[in-house]
Amino acid sequence: MSNQAAAPTSPEKKEFWRWQENTWVDESRDWRDAKILTCGIDVGSVSSQAVLVADGELYGYNSMRTGNNSPDSARNALQGVMDKCGMALEDIHFVVGTGYGRVNVPFAHKAITEIACHARGANYMGGNQVRTILDMGGQDCKAIHCDERGKVTNFLMNDKCAAGTGRGMEVISDLMQIPIGELGPRSFDVREEPEAVSSICVVFAKSEALALLKAGYTKNMVIAAYCQAMAERVVSLLERIGVEEGFFITGGIAKNPGVVKRIEKLLGIQALDTQIDSQIAGALGAALFGHTLMMKQGAAKAA
Amino acid sequence: MIANYGYKDGSGEYYISIDTDQCIDCAAGRACLGACPKQMFEIITDDYDDEVACIKEANRRTLAFDCADCKPAAGHDSLPCTDACTPGAVRHSW
Numbered sequence: 001m002s003n004q005a006a007a008p009t010s011p012e013k014k015e016f017w018r019w020q021e022n023t024w025v026d027e028s029r030d031w032r033d034a035k036i037l038t039c040g041i042d043v044g045s046v047s048s049q050a051v052l053v054a055d056g057e058l059y060g061y062n063s064m065r066t067g068n069n070s071p072d073s074a075r076n077a078l079q080g081v082m083d084k085c086g087m088a089l090e091d092i093h094f095v096v097g098t099g100y101g102r103v104n105v106p107f108a109h110k111a112i113t114e115i116a117c118h119a120r121g122a123n124y125m126g127g128n129q130v131r132t133i134l135d136m137g138g139q140d141c142k143a144i145h146c147d148e149r150g151k152v153t154n155f156l157m158n159d160k161c162a163a164g165t166g167r168g169m170e171v172i173s174d175l176m177q178i179p180i181g182e183l184g185p186r187s188f189d190v191r192e193e194p195e196a197v198s199s200i201c202v203v204f205a206k207s208e209a210l211a212l213l214k215a216g217y218t219k220n221m222v223i224a225a226y227c228q229a230m231a232e233r234v235v236s237l238l239e240r241i242g243v244e245e246g247f248f249i250t251g252g253i254a255k256n257p258g259v260v261k262r263i264e265k266l267l268g269i270q271a272l273d274t275q276i277d278s279q280i281a282g283a284l285g286a287a288l289f290g291h292t293l294m295m296k297q298g299a300a301k302a303a
Numbered sequence: 304m305i306a307n308y309g310y311k312d313g314s315g316e317y318y319i320s321i322d323t324d325q326c327i328d329c330a331a332g333r334a335c336l337g338a339c340p341k342q343m344f345e346i347i348t349d350d351y352d353d354e355v356a357c358i359k360e361a362n363r364r365t366l367a368f369d370c371a372d373c374k375p376a377a378g379h380d381s382l383p384c385t386d387a388c389t390p391g392a393v394r395h396s397w
């Protein structure tokens with residue numbers, strides 16, 4: 001028997017903010033049957049997505065956390081979905097890069113802004129009745145109006161601070177030590193709706209949340225107060241350009257009912273529903289732009 | 304398209320809106336470019352392949368500061384950019 005003492009192991013640090021990475025392909029189809037295969041890569045500050053579109057229809061995607069640099073994040077996101085369906089980069093006819101790192105996607109044929117791509121993606125996901133889009137991204141927020149073809153008619157972007165964004169929600173998740181996916185449901189588990197926190201600045205969030213806990217707030221109340229503040233902030237952004245019926249929310253926060261329901265209440269309208277992951281809207285729009293460009297070039301792959 | 308550049312912070316809302324449909328066949332000879340003393344305007348090819356004016360990336364988060372010298376508080380009653388853009392494509396929110 002060894003006398004050597006076992007090395008002390010530090011307790012594993014839980015990453016409450018870590019959201020679900022996701023890969024999906026449409027098993028009912030075979031991409032080899034498609035005449036045109038296009039790809040959209042959205043490299044955001046927090047997450048990266050690769051979306052495959054076969055003959056103008058969503059075929060597959062991969063959504064993951066952005067790594068240390070944009071080129072690797074783009075490659076990894078695409079590799080994840082290609083591995084799942086046995087595809088190689090050479091099989092794809094056109095790649096469009098979008099998002100914050102769009103000009104650093106080494107294999108992209110074109111870069112298009114996330115504003116145009118989100119509108120196009122939302123038009124596909126929510127149908128041609130979509131007119132107002134709120135994108136709550138990792139570190140910015142966008143309010144967009146589009147026409148029935150998903151073409152942008154009005155936009156506004158706030159990227160000056162991370163308040164009201166996915167990053168802000170990650171900070172709260174870690175602070176409360178509650179998995180990010182549980183924040184929304186837990187925000188409704190309160191006896192009465194608390195007032196919004198006065199500042200959702202991620203820099204002040206910690207001290208304000210701790211002060212509220214000290215003042216007797218439960219964790220759920222703090223989360224509710226933060227969700228309400230986020231909702232109020234993005235609604236003020238939306239009101240700048242006005243909200244038209246056909247309201248659609250994209251980005252990771254669209255998955256947080258604690259924020260979405262409060263936005264709907266403040267606006268007095270319901271967001272359109274979709275079965276597609278809200279986080280892929282930008283990359284999906286990019287892939288659809290690629291499809292349109294290929295169609296214009298008349299370069300359909302021979303069957 | 305109406306493109307809004309700027310931000311909202313604790314002190315107010317600072318947005319410059321450009322109606323880019325007016326820029327496509329600009330009737331003012333791209334006068335915004337030369338009129339702005341801070342050279343904040345530039346012409347870009349947008350996502351729909353139109354050549355339009357926009358506010359440079361470097362100025363989008365500092366508009367309140369950048370435009371201060373042209374505003375009424377600095378003794379002016381009109382702005383060089385809105386005066387120069389005779390089609391009326393440029394608007395300020397403050």
Ligand code: SF4
Pocket residue numbers: 321325326329330331332333334335336355356387388389390391392393
């Ligand atoms: S902003 Fe006005 S002056 Fe400048 S390009 Fe557009 S229409 Fe012309």
Ligand code: SF4
Pocket residue numbers: 338339340341342343369370371373374382383384385
């Ligand atoms: S107000 Fe002055 S500094 Fe600001 S955009 Fe107009 S011309 Fe340029």
